[in-house]
Amino acid sequence: LGQMVLKVDINTCPGDIAPPGGNGAVNILDLLRVVQSWGHASGDPADVNDDGTVNILDLLLIVSQWGACP
Numbered sequence: 001l002g003q004m005v006l007k008v009d010i011n012t013c014p015g016d017i018a019p020p021g022g023n024g025a026v027n028i029l030d031l032l033r034v035v036q037s038w039g040h041a042s043g044d045p046a047d048v049n050d051d052g053t054v055n056i057l058d059l060l061l062i063v064s065q066w067g068a069c070p
Contacts, residue, residue, distance in 0.1 A: 027067075040054045
């Protein structure tokens with residue numbers, strides 16, 4: 001299995017994808033955005049870990065960042 005590389009800038013909140021541009025919190029809006037985009041290819045903002053597909057890894061990233069953004 002290949003390794004997943006997660007690109008995270010410590011000064012941003014990559015899970016804050018909804019509404020477009022974010023709203024300062026990772027919450028149900030972001031979770032729903034991932035679910036709505038499930039299976040989409042790279043380039044979709046819901047591909048928060050930038051691995052080329054919106055999938056369980058993006059969902060887990062959203063859950064791990066739940067709450068207010070720094």
